[in-house]
Amino acid sequence: DAKTTQPNSMESNEEEPVHLPCNHSTISGTDYIHWYRQLPSQGPEYVIHGLTSNVNNRMASLAIAEDRKSSTLILHRATLRDAAVYYCILRDSGNTPLVFGKGTRLSVIA
């Protein structure tokens, strides 16, 4: 499986935008980029996913580099509820199981 690299931790001030980076230099042409997050003491939840174009939904935006070797999850206004571990995961088109890394632990400061 193609691997992703994320910073171990990041910090943000409340109500400011947050950019969470993910490197995936060995991504294949059929790999989708998925983001999940895990709030404290909960199971992970889906955030967003994309293939080539940038994507927006009610939770976040996903910016994908033109060469697809990196991507950035953007939270437009961080709230205290956004404090979580964020996982960037590659998944091919075959609906294969998700393989989780250690993710980025985001702290939000009031």
Place this chain on the structure above:
Amino acid sequence: NAGVTQTPKFRVLKTGQSMTLLCAQDMNHEYMYWYRQDPGMGLRLIHYSVGEGTTAKGEVPDGYNVSRLKKQNFLLGLESAAPSQTSVYFCASSHNRGTGELFFGEGSRLTVL
């Protein structure tokens, strides 16, 4: 809509005891998964199922068995529990089409003494 429900939420076992974790989903999903999460780590896939009557091994299958006799249920069994199996176990389910978004349960915390 309950989503994905795991039972029990907490359990303490002695080494060598057996137990079964039950995962139930009411979303008519084809795929179901069992993960474990150790402190400070990401989730690791134990076993998964792509449909009723099917199972497949994940990254860390040793010491566990699974069964999917009904579409809505996915059971994870520990035949002879070991302290190394102390962990939080998460079940998830997904459709086999569309985004394939996984829906997770709240987790089951297992301690093996």
